[in-house]
Amino acid sequence: MQKLEMIYEGKAKKVYRTDSPDLYWVEYKDDATAFNGQKKGTIDNKGVVNNKLSAVFFKMLEEKGIATHFVQLINDREMVVKAVEIIKVEVVVRNIVAGSLAKRVGLPEGTLLSKTVLEYYYKDDALGDPLINASHIAALNLATPEQMAIIKEISLQVNDILREFLAPANIDLIDFKLEFGLHHGQVLLADEISPDTCRFWDKTTGEKLDKDRFRRDMGGVEDAYQEVLKRLGGE
Numbered sequence: 001m002q003k004l005e006m007i008y009e010g011k012a013k014k015v016y017r018t019d020s021p022d023l024y025w026v027e028y029k030d031d032a033t034a035f036n037g038q039k040k041g042t043i044d045n046k047g048v049v050n051n052k053l054s055a056v057f058f059k060m061l062e063e064k065g066i067a068t069h070f071v072q073l074i075n076d077r078e079m080v081v082k083a084v085e086i087i088k089v090e091v092v093v094r095n096i097v098a099g100s101l102a103k104r105v106g107l108p109e110g111t112l113l114s115k116t117v118l119e120y121y122y123k124d125d126a127l128g129d130p131l132i133n134a135s136h137i138a139a140l141n142l143a144t145p146e147q148m149a150i151i152k153e154i155s156l157q158v159n160d161i162l163r164e165f166l167a168p169a170n171i172d173l174i175d176f177k178l179e180f181g182l183h184h185g186q187v188l189l190a191d192e193i194s195p196d197t198c199r200f201w202d203k204t205t206g207e208k209l210d211k212d213r214f215r216r217d218m219g220g221v222e223d224a225y226q227e228v229l230k231r232l233g234g235e
């Protein structure tokens with residue numbers, strides 16, 4: 001397979017066309033942004049960790065019956081995925097209050113939610129990815145109700161599978177963001193699953209092992225990413 005021209009550059013990844021119309025080539029970068037691009041920096045080796053960790057998660061999810069875009073790991077920073085058209089809805093799944101939910105509802109971070117919370121955000125950088133609901137999604141034709149039913153079901157399944165997978169590594173899954181794409185009409189789990197897109201807390205100490213260390217200038221960012229990879233056997 002051949003890597004051809006770049007067709008998209010996002011904040012954390014570059015996407016290239018390949019000699020197959022059905023496949024894209026993804027390169028993970030070390031660039032880090034937060035607060036809708038207002039805070040910029042780099043996290044050494046983040047691209048390597050997120051590429052390898054996403055591969056670990058996607059492979060494991062595929063084994064559990066979740067249809068993902070993942071095809072194969074190419075090297076430390078690159079993977080090949082199925083070509084998808086990204087659905088412009090970001091799905092956030094929450095088990096424990098943190099981040100923007102803590103601010104929105106006035107509960108302290110760490111509060112256990114009595115039920116899993118699902119939120120939808122409009123994937124639009126210029127608008128700052130605003131919170132939207134199912135009726136906005138339908139009215140803006142971002143996805144059909146049938147596609148949203150599938151997305152909701154997969155998101156909740158992924159939450160159960162990830163929590164079970166992370167528990168033996170002594171990691172609590174606080175919340176995470178998923179993106180989905182369409183491949184020949186099929187809804188596939190896409191984008192990445194990494195410490196950039198999930199909140200991971202050490203079960204015993206509550207230590208943050210994710211991008212909040214970068215967002216909040218806590219230090220130890222690289223070590224935290226490396227620690228997650230090590231605990232999940234990606235290294």
Ligand code: C5P
Binds near residue numbers: 098175
């Ligand atoms: O900031 P907030 O609390 O809404 O984030 C919820 C979850 O979604 C966090 O795990 C965060 O890392 C992830 N997220 C993301 N990309 C965004 C916004 C949030 O991966 N643009």
